[in-house]
Amino acid sequence: MKYYNIPIFVPHYGCPFDCVFCNQKHITGEEEIPCGARTTNIIREYLETLPEKDRQIEAAFFGGSFTAVDESLQLELLQAAYEFVKNGEIDGIRLSTRPDFIDEKIMERLVKYGVTTVELGVQSMNDNVLTASGRGHTAGVVEKAVGIIREYPVKLGLQMMTGLPEDTDERSIETANRIIALKPDFVRIYPTLVIRDTKLCSMYESGDYKPQSLDSAVVLAAKLMEMFKSNNIAVIRAGLAATDEISPGGALVAGPYHSAFGELAEGEVFYNKIQAELDDRKTAEIAINPKDISKAVGNCRRNIKRFEESGCKVIFVQDDKVPQGEIVRKD
Numbered sequence: 001m002k003y004y005n006i007p008i009f010v011p012h013y014g015c016p017f018d019c020v021f022c023n024q025k026h027i028t029g030e031e032e033i034p035c036g037a038r039t040t041n042i043i044r045e046y047l048e049t050l051p052e053k054d055r056q057i058e059a060a061f062f063g064g065s066f067t068a069v070d071e072s073l074q075l076e077l078l079q080a081a082y083e084f085v086k087n088g089e090i091d092g093i094r095l096s097t098r099p100d101f102i103d104e105k106i107m108e109r110l111v112k113y114g115v116t117t118v119e120l121g122v123q124s125m126n127d128n129v130l131t132a133s134g135r136g137h138t139a140g141v142v143e144k145a146v147g148i149i150r151e152y153p154v155k156l157g158l159q160m161m162t163g164l165p166e167d168t169d170e171r172s173i174e175t176a177n178r179i180i181a182l183k184p185d186f187v188r189i190y191p192t193l194v195i196r197d198t199k200l201c202s203m204y205e206s207g208d209y210k211p212q213s214l215d216s217a218v219v220l221a222a223k224l225m226e227m228f229k230s231n232n233i234a235v236i237r238a239g240l241a242a243t244d245e246i247s248p249g250g251a252l253v254a255g256p257y258h259s260a261f262g263e264l265a266e267g268e269v270f271y272n273k274i275q276a277e278l279d280d281r282k283t284a285e286i287a288i289n290p291k292d293i294s295k296a297v298g299n300c301r302r303n304i305k306r307f308e309e310s311g312c313k314v315i316f317v318q319d320d321k322v323p324q325g326e327i328v329r330k331d
Contacts (some may be wrong), residue, residue: 008062020199036080061095078113085114092116098146119157125178132165163192163212165306191217217256222268238262267298287328
């Protein structure tokens, strides 16, 4: 079974706040507000490109704060997507929104029109970080929203960011621990990027904000991934998806951007696992699931090179009996 999202962007429309890091037009590459007819066309066009069997499909309203949009537009978009749910052409609808725009009335509306997954932009569970980032709510609001969502038959995803103003590695780890306590079905991890035409860009240019380095962001993301996975919480993405805007030469000004950030972080997870097994060995044979070999080797053979630089030769043996995500040292 393969899972597919049909992305429908609702860029920034409806959000009453201007978080310091946010310029949704640049982040999503979209600025046109969708309507019901456009939503129908997007879904129909995507369906024509997808296989007809062994698939699970959700229409995905991303890019803005969906439940902060005018209620009439919410209904127009939901009704357009729900027609495909009723016809059995897609399996559900997912959306992202802010925790301060969730209540029982909103959830009743979402479930009525086929919403199966709700993602909340948590970003941080530290109130100092939330204030410095211009979020306009506290961590307590996140906890309240999660409690409401859990009363309904939908999957819950939580998104966190690292490297925000006033953030530290310790505060990001605190955020991860508080997210784990909320027991979401999955999470996303986004390192903070400095985007043109944002308050954060002004802070960066005036010297009031220093972004994470790529290496420090990768190391922290790997640590967070291990925390979530050890608590049976799937990490479905690390790092923003590349667009024409979010790339060198686009609207990206500074920050730990890499087109394969998630791959770097997963590689770091495996590097740490293997490093813990090496002791003082000069040669080590590591059994690994074939599906994990590229992660263990690392982006551009990054891990192999690091082991060689430390004077150790690591030999990978592919073994489908080894569970994915694990390694076994062969003595």
